[in-house]
Every structure is written in structure tokens, then in C-alpha cells.
Amino acid sequence: MMHNPGSRTATFVFAGIFLALSIWQLAAGHIALTVDGLGVLTGAGLTLALFSFLYDDNPLFKIAEHLYVGVAAAYGLALVWFQVILADLVNPIFFSTATIRQLWVLIVPSVLGILLIMRIVPKFSWLSRISFSYVVGFGAGISIPAYIASQLLEQVHPTLAPALGWDGGDKFILIAAIVLIAVAYLVSRRGGGDLGMNSWFGPTLLSVVFLICYFQGVGAASLVLVGVAAVLFYFFFSVEHTGAVGAISRVGIWFLMIAFGASFGFTVMARISLLIGRMQFLLGDWLHLLKI
Amino acid sequence: MQRLTQFACIAALFWTGTALASDAVETATGSKTPLPDSVRALPPPLPTQIRAADVPSDNGKAVVVTWLPDASTPSLVRYQVGVATNPSGPYYFGGEAPAAGPIVKDDPKIFGWSPVNPDHQFLVVSSYMVPPATPDGNPERVELRPDQTYYLRFAVVGDSASAELAAPMSVTPRQNWIKLHKLNNLIFGLFFGVVILSFIEFARRNPNMFIRKIAGLDAVEEALGRATEMGKPVYFVHGLNSMGEVSAIASVNILGRVARRVAQFDTTLKVMNNDPIVLAVSQEVVREACIDVGRPDAYVPDNVMFVADRQFSYAAAVDGMMMRERPATVMLMGYFYAEALLFAETGNVVGAIQIAATDSYTQIPFFITTCDYTLIGEELYAASAYLAREPKLLGSLRGQDVGKAVLIAILTIGTALELAGIHWLTHLVAPL
Incomplete structure (x- = not known):
């Protein structure tokens, strides 16, 4: 796993720093073993793991990276499920009194979405092109008039405007x-x-x-x-x-x-300012060296 | 909440048909210095030429009231409009304007650039407030409806007294098919459309249309060759844009050309995506490119991958892959945000030749400082035409150049006309 000395050094140094300082904070009673306390420790650990990349690629960074991607994917899925599929599709179709005529606006996009997923079935993957053409065509149709207004007129007129006075x-x-x-x-x-x-x-x-x-x-x-x-x-x-x-x-x-x-x-x-925010977290919330 | 309560009070006063009483007025103007008693008792003068009309070029949900203020009107008064669906009432609060409110010539969207009465004041009424049925309820905002006749009562509210127009005005908001104030949008759209289509046709007849060299693109061959010699992969990293954006379309065009060369050189190409639709289009483009050059076996579906849809998890994952695989060439194409420097800095650390192309104004400086070649803004769009040499893209590019020339002419002539006191060109390009 650890192919080069830099990777090994980064792992031991950052893990050692994190463990030593966390144990010290727990022993001193600055951080309690509560949900909040564990949240601070996890946040500090992941921050240090990601910062360790500045020295070299190492297993700590890989753990943080994979965790980040996994959590992001899971969060995205949960967000889409609860805020889009359940809220905008399942509930209105199955648990509302909407008429068929009102539901067309949900059914057509849903069919297009299902066609998009057809890509995973090689035999029917061509069906996904219908959805793609809709997305690209619709995007162009919406964006061209908006572009003329925002990228052309909104730029040209203010360029002339100072001359008005x-x-x-x-x-x-x-x-x-x-x-x-x-x-x-x-x-x-x-x-x-x-x-x-x-x-x-x-x-x-x-x-x-x-x-x-x-x-x-x-x-x-x-x-x-x-x-x-x-x-x-x-x-x-x-x-x-x-x-x-x-x-x-x-x-x-x-x-x-x-x-x-x-x-x-x-x-x-x-x-x-983002870096300052992270440093405030590490030195304040984690190590309690800063009084904010 | 305070505002709603104020609306409710004023609406209730309209409903009772009485003149606006001092309680409501004091709620609105309580912080102002009171007028002397002798003046307080006098009602403010009513303005003249009070008219109500439908708002033109709209969805039929608004009307406008205009008036000529009296010169002797105190500066603390407010003009209020009550709305009813029946001439006998009840009248509900529809809106108010201060004494120093907007005047007709300030709003060309409604009144045009040369209004008949430019110094009249105006108030647009698009809804009215119905007071709550119970004391602890909230007032309800009711939008005006198209083709419904409304009756408007106009009042001037002073510090402690008010005056009201005796007869209500009637007006019917109408829906309009065309937003005339956006006509310039249509004119420019049609003009540029015709110009671009003409040049596409021209490019079909003259395929060797000239396009100037773009430094970063000349380096693509060199960068791909380097990857082949080193036996390392080429990374093509998409920005965070969806397929509906121009930069994504341009990136995919460039990807197609890169994929062809990579397949010919028998090098590994890895395409990173954070949008599922861009992923699907990229897969299709790379696959077709491999087939086009007679190397269908060069297409590896897993190498065109979806990494993550969250910005920084995408950045962390791509950076990690870069550190482990150490690609010889990194191409960053599309619209980037804060992750741009993370990609480019990591690419720099692993010693890759980096070619970046983005129309993200805030990220271009980071690419300029960390990449070997950077295509700035529109060069990204031009790049796809330069590489593909397709008539559609070449014609579009030439048409856009003509468009830029027209814009330079408009700016120069427009400034000159403004200097001479002529405003029509400035009005033509005004975004209303």
C-alpha cells in the first residue's frame, strides 16, 4: 500500500499528530465523548488527512478521499430521492388528487428520465438519445434568448451608459x-x-x-x-x-x-479566508488554543 | 409582519369607505417630524390628470396609475390606490408611492423611450390586500386577473389628513402576446442567427476558411505525443457544467478530436465527469471516435468515468488519481469553479503537460499561472471549430466574428452619437 517513503512518513506523522493531540484534549477534558465531541474529532481528523496530501499521497488521504466521494454520492442520492423523486413524482402521482391531465407534466419528464437510464441496457441504449436530444435542444432554446439579453445587451448598454452623463x-x-x-x-x-x-x-x-x-x-x-x-x-x-x-x-x-x-x-x-476558517476550527474547536 | 399589519389597516380603511384616518398614517410615518397643527389639518392637494391604464406587453396581471403631482404637495405625503372588483366597493389596498416616487420617463419598459407625459408619477398595481376575516388572521394578497374589470380609488395621504378622488376609475388588464420592450432582443437574435447561418453556408462552399492559430491547440499534438512516448495516460477532466451549457458542448467537441488522436497513438485516455449526462455524451463521443479511426478495441468504457457529483469530492478523487497514475498530459476543459486550482496544481506537481480551456472568468488566472497552455474564454469555443474543421463550426465562428465587429461598431458609433446628444442607438441596445 505504501510504495514510497514520503507516503509512509506522511501517514505516520499526520496520524501521530492527530492521535496525540486528540488524546491530550480528551484527557484534559476539553472535548467530551459526546456526539458533538466525536464530530469535532472526526472533522479534525479528516481535515488533517486531507492536508496530508500537501506532503505526499498517502493512505490517510485515500481514506478521506474515498469517504468524501462515498458520502457525497450517498448524500446526493438521498437528496434526489427525498426532494425530487418522492416529493415531485411519487407523492403527486400516487398520493394526491391530481387529474391525469395535471399529471402529464410529471409523466412526460419521467418517461424521458427512464429512457436516459436505458443506456445501461445495450440493446435499448439508443432510446437514451431521445432524452439527450431533448436536453440539448431544450438547453439551447432556453439559453439563446437569455444569452442575447445577459451576454449581449446587458454588456453593451452599460458600456455606453457612462457616456450618457x-x-x-x-x-x-x-x-x-x-x-x-x-x-x-x-x-x-x-x-x-x-x-x-x-x-x-x-x-x-x-x-x-x-x-x-x-x-x-x-x-x-x-x-x-x-x-x-x-x-x-x-x-x-x-x-x-x-x-x-x-x-x-x-x-x-x-x-x-x-x-x-x-x-x-x-x-x-x-x-x-477559507484556510483561516479551517485553522480556526483546528486551533479553536479542536485544540482550544484560540478563544473566539 | 409589521408591513402586512399596515396593509391590513389601510385596506380596512378603504373598505369602510372613510377617508384614511390618522392611526394608519401615523403607523407609516410615525418616525417623521410632525407638521405644525395649522398645516396638519389641511388635506394635501389632489394631483391632476389621474389616469389608470393596462400595463402594455405583460401577462395581463397589472395596471398602472399615472398622475401629475401638484407643485405645492408636501414631501411627506403618499399616493395610495385602492382596488375593487365592483364600483361600490369594498376597496382594498393596492399599493402606494411616496411623493418623490418614480416618474414616467424612468421606466421605458412600460412607457417607452418617448412618453407623452414624461414628468408624471406612476404606480403599478399588480395585487391587492384583503384584510383577514378574523382579528388574529393574516391579510391575503390577491393578484389581478386578466380580462377582469377593476375599479381604482386614488387618494393622497398626508400627515393627518387625506384627500380622495371622488369617482373611481375603471381599468381592465389584458394579456399581450408579445413583449414589445424585448423587441431588440428578437432583432439581435434574428440578425446574428441570419449572419451565422449565412456563414455556415459559406463555409460549406469554402471548407478552407481561415482561422488563426490558437497556441494551446497546437500543443495538443505535442502533449498527446509525449503521453505516448512516456506510456502514461492522458487525463481529460470536464468542468462542473451540464450538457446544456456551451462550454460543455465545446469540451465534448474537443474530446472527440483528442480521442481520435489518442486511439491512433494507442495511448490510454481517461475522461473524468461529474455530470451523468456529460458522462453519457462523453462515452458516446469517445466510442465513435475510436470506431472512426478503425480502433473500436481502443474504447474502454470504464475509462470514461463518473467520479462524483459534488464539487470537492470530485476534486479530491481526481487529484488522488492524478497522484497515483501520474498522467503525462492533463486537459482541463469546461466551466470550473474553486476546484480549478486544485486540479491544475496537482497536475503541475505530477509533472504533466497541462492544457486548460475555460470560460470561467474567475478561474482563468489560476490556469494561466499553473498550466502550460490556457485557452481563454471564447478560445474554448473556437478550439472545437479549429480542430474539427466542420462547416457548421467554422461558419459559426466567422459569424461570431462579424457579430463582434458589429458590437465594436455599435459601441463606437453609440458613444459618438451620445456625444452629439442622439440616443436612439443607446435605446436600441438597452436591456429592458
Whole structure:
């Protein structure tokens, strides 16, 4: 079972730590041998077993992993049985006064579900395709109008919305910025580069323009507009990314990477808070070293 | 509960046909500073041009009341509407709006972008509260029904006095077949549909349509070759999406191409699933891919497996398998959540070449930092077209590019028009 020394070490170290500290907590009377106390010990043991994976794969981790998968499957089955099959199918059909006409809405999906299970019978597995085609077709039919609303209109209109509140001064600054960008592009082209990255002049002037716009209050709107357009250019697949398209798409990559960086930091913070939660459990509920 | 009690009190007052008394008003405005006694006694002025109408483009379960507020109306008053199914009553509480409530031009969904009376106030009434039959009961909310004529009484409620429109208004809510405010949705849907279908037809006639290189996809051959040379399996890990989502469909398309190459190379492919329908489709796709390349024996049903349907048990199980089998190549395709980094980090630890593709915005950064190649967002969809070279996918991709060009044009022209004070394009793309 334990093929490598790392696996053996991880098993003994983590099991030893868990047993020693748990016995100490029980002996000190911090944890009682009640259902709650056993719950804390089980939680701490499984947490340590899963953390042991950080050192190496080992039998403790395998136990926790298999337990996790098994419990999840059993929980899922119980959930589906009580909340879907019993509540939405068996009870309404057999223990209610609903008419046949009202029950059609239950019978048709049930038949489709049974056809889906036909996959396990090779002779009738083709019947499951009826259900698959329904699922995929229904999914597409529902999602296409919703996509247009949520992924298109909900994105395009807010991109334009900041421009709705611009006054005369803002408009002047934006037009000036557009003219400056055009000048930057033309000058850098004459210098042999492009608006993008081969010339220092274009990016520098672009940055100055953005800074001016930002401090003058139209930065958000113009930045969003340029960012959206540049990122859309990056996602052109039927055009070679060279020349002006290449330069704009590289600006798009900058925008994407800045956004991903921000998202990365934000998500890491969330993960750290999860780790803090686990540490609070281990040091507080289990070891009673933290007073929360 | 306090709100319901308040509704019940107001509804009871409507029912008795009396003017709204001070008790109910004090319940609602008790925390406000009281007006001087000389002013308290005066009823607030009734607004003018009070009208009731059916709400357009709806399911026939709402009506709207509009009015022009009097300039001298105190700011603490509320406008209330009582609803009855008979002109003689009883009238039940249908809703109320504050003095500084919404005005007509704030709601283009009901009144359009160029309403006749943009500065009128309005109140949408979709139900009314029937007071409880017993003192300890709860008031019942009754929804308006299509094609039923309702009678509305309009009142202005001040701090201690109120005024009421003498004659009730009648209105009949009607069901409408089309939500006109969603017409732009239909226009864009049809436009993009026509564009994509046209390009599919075009792609059928020109199968060598150009698609730019996608770096991660060029690495697929290399990654599969590496697995073959090392004699180790290729892991294809699906995201947590169901078959109805675009990313799942794209992943399955890519799986088909990967399965073909793997069968040709005689390498082991293991496909991890957490959704039973994606599992069934994946089994079908891998089986057909093996048959297509003349290697039906390469298909091992157990290698396309359902692992677990819970997020972190799925992650724990796949990570465990990765550590034990140490695959040479890991492909993470689909929509991922917090388990993304767990997969990618473990793949990195076992030294696998990792190619990830996801349209999950929050997980892309994790794949970028831990995988060898990452397909960002729509590149996942493009990948299936790039690999399959099927006219449908190629045409769709070209059509989507045209769609993006149209969007860039709308954004640029829309901003320019806004600068010039012209709003029709902004209104066209407004999600109502």
C-alpha cells in the first residue's frame, strides 16, 4: 500500500499528530465523548488527512478521499430521492388528487428520465438519445434568448451608459483624446513601428491620454470603451493578428491580464479566508488554543 | 409582519369607505417630524390628470396609475390606490408611492423611450390586500386577473389628513402576446442567427476558411505525443457544467478530436465527469471516435468515468488519481469553479503537460499561472471549430466574428452619437 517513503512518513506523522493531540484534549477534558465531541474529532481528523496530501499521497488521504466521494454520492442520492423523486413524482402521482391531465407534466419528464437510464441496457441504449436530444435542444432554446439579453445587451448598454452623463467639458476631453490617439498611431507608424509595442511613443502618449482622461473624470467611460473594443479584437479568430489588428489585440491582452490579475488577487483573498476558517476550527474547536 | 399589519389597516380603511384616518398614517410615518397643527389639518392637494391604464406587453396581471403631482404637495405625503372588483366597493389596498416616487420617463419598459407625459408619477398595481376575516388572521394578497374589470380609488395621504378622488376609475388588464420592450432582443437574435447561418453556408462552399492559430491547440499534438512516448495516460477532466451549457458542448467537441488522436497513438485516455449526462455524451463521443479511426478495441468504457457529483469530492478523487497514475498530459476543459486550482496544481506537481480551456472568468488566472497552455474564454469555443474543421463550426465562428465587429461598431458609433446628444442607438441596445 505504501510504495514510497514520503507516503509512509506522511501517514505516520499526520496520524501521530492527530492521535496525540486528540488524546491530550480528551484527557484534559476539553472535548467530551459526546456526539458533538466525536464530530469535532472526526472533522479534525479528516481535515488533517486531507492536508496530508500537501506532503505526499498517502493512505490517510485515500481514506478521506474515498469517504468524501462515498458520502457525497450517498448524500446526493438521498437528496434526489427525498426532494425530487418522492416529493415531485411519487407523492403527486400516487398520493394526491391530481387529474391525469395535471399529471402529464410529471409523466412526460419521467418517461424521458427512464429512457436516459436505458443506456445501461445495450440493446435499448439508443432510446437514451431521445432524452439527450431533448436536453440539448431544450438547453439551447432556453439559453439563446437569455444569452442575447445577459451576454449581449446587458454588456453593451452599460458600456455606453457612462457616456450618457457626459457634459460639454467631458466631451471635449474625449474628442481631444481620440485625436491624440490618432496622432500617436500615425506618428508611430511613420517611425516604423505600430501603435502597440514596437515603438515607445505610441504607448507613452496613450498612457498620458488615459491619465488626463482619468483625472478629468471621463476616464472610466473611455477606458471601458477602449478596453472592450480591444478585448473583442483579441477574440477575432478569422483574422490574422498582424498589423493594426495585432496591435489592438495586444492592447486587449493587456486589459485581460490586468483584469485577471485583479481577479486572481481577489480570489486568493477568498481562499485565504477559507484556510483561516479551517485553522480556526483546528486551533479553536479542536485544540482550544484560540478563544473566539 | 409589521408591513402586512399596515396593509391590513389601510385596506380596512378603504373598505369602510372613510377617508384614511390618522392611526394608519401615523403607523407609516410615525418616525417623521410632525407638521405644525395649522398645516396638519389641511388635506394635501389632489394631483391632476389621474389616469389608470393596462400595463402594455405583460401577462395581463397589472395596471398602472399615472398622475401629475401638484407643485405645492408636501414631501411627506403618499399616493395610495385602492382596488375593487365592483364600483361600490369594498376597496382594498393596492399599493402606494411616496411623493418623490418614480416618474414616467424612468421606466421605458412600460412607457417607452418617448412618453407623452414624461414628468408624471406612476404606480403599478399588480395585487391587492384583503384584510383577514378574523382579528388574529393574516391579510391575503390577491393578484389581478386578466380580462377582469377593476375599479381604482386614488387618494393622497398626508400627515393627518387625506384627500380622495371622488369617482373611481375603471381599468381592465389584458394579456399581450408579445413583449414589445424585448423587441431588440428578437432583432439581435434574428440578425446574428441570419449572419451565422449565412456563414455556415459559406463555409460549406469554402471548407478552407481561415482561422488563426490558437497556441494551446497546437500543443495538443505535442502533449498527446509525449503521453505516448512516456506510456502514461492522458487525463481529460470536464468542468462542473451540464450538457446544456456551451462550454460543455465545446469540451465534448474537443474530446472527440483528442480521442481520435489518442486511439491512433494507442495511448490510454481517461475522461473524468461529474455530470451523468456529460458522462453519457462523453462515452458516446469517445466510442465513435475510436470506431472512426478503425480502433473500436481502443474504447474502454470504464475509462470514461463518473467520479462524483459534488464539487470537492470530485476534486479530491481526481487529484488522488492524478497522484497515483501520474498522467503525462492533463486537459482541463469546461466551466470550473474553486476546484480549478486544485486540479491544475496537482497536475503541475505530477509533472504533466497541462492544457486548460475555460470560460470561467474567475478561474482563468489560476490556469494561466499553473498550466502550460490556457485557452481563454471564447478560445474554448473556437478550439472545437479549429480542430474539427466542420462547416457548421467554422461558419459559426466567422459569424461570431462579424457579430463582434458589429458590437465594436455599435459601441463606437453609440458613444459618438451620445456625444452629439442622439440616443436612439443607446435605446436600441438597452436591456429592458
